[in-house]
Amino acid sequence: MIKNIPYNQFMLEIDRHMKSGGIFLTSKTEKHNTMVFGWGGVNLIWGKPIFLVPVRKSRYTYELIDKSGVFTVSIPIDVNLKKALSVCGTQSGRYTDKFVECGLTPLPGQTVDVPVIGECLLHYECKVVYKQDIIPQNLDKQMDHIWYPDYHTFFFGEILACYTTR
DSSP, X not given: OOEEOOTTTTHHHHHHHHHTTOXXXXXXXXXXXXXXXXXXXXXXXXXXXXXXXXXXXXXXXXXXXXXXXXXXXXXXXXXXXXXXXXXXXXXXTTTOOHHHHHTOOEEOOSSSSSOEETTOSEEEEEEEEEEEEXXXXXXXXXXXXXXXXXXXXXXXXXXXXXXXXX
């Protein structure tokens, strides 16, 4: 059962999951893929709810989001998906069907042609309205040294739908 909810209803849960294992970011062109991210979050920018997601250009997900312009975010509230989060955070979708590998159920998106993860309770569907590469010379040198073998692009996804399932 799908229940539409306000985009900011689960802000504390999003924060908790980002700090403790990450959340799923799913993309699709010809095939779907999901990865895990632990940075970013929900913001209000340009008067719109925006899910800000950082993706390195070296990731398969980057290609898919860049090409399709849409993505979904699924948060595993009240369910233990640590193994799936680990696999999806360490293996590439170029070579592995992570949904099959982890036994994840792709459910069709409501507003975008990208699935959400059926085992998760909370879902966001987003359309990219802006993207920005990290500019190394504008980045604090200590952060650059600690975090960057290659740089992120930040995708600003306007939240088109936010809902719970189950």
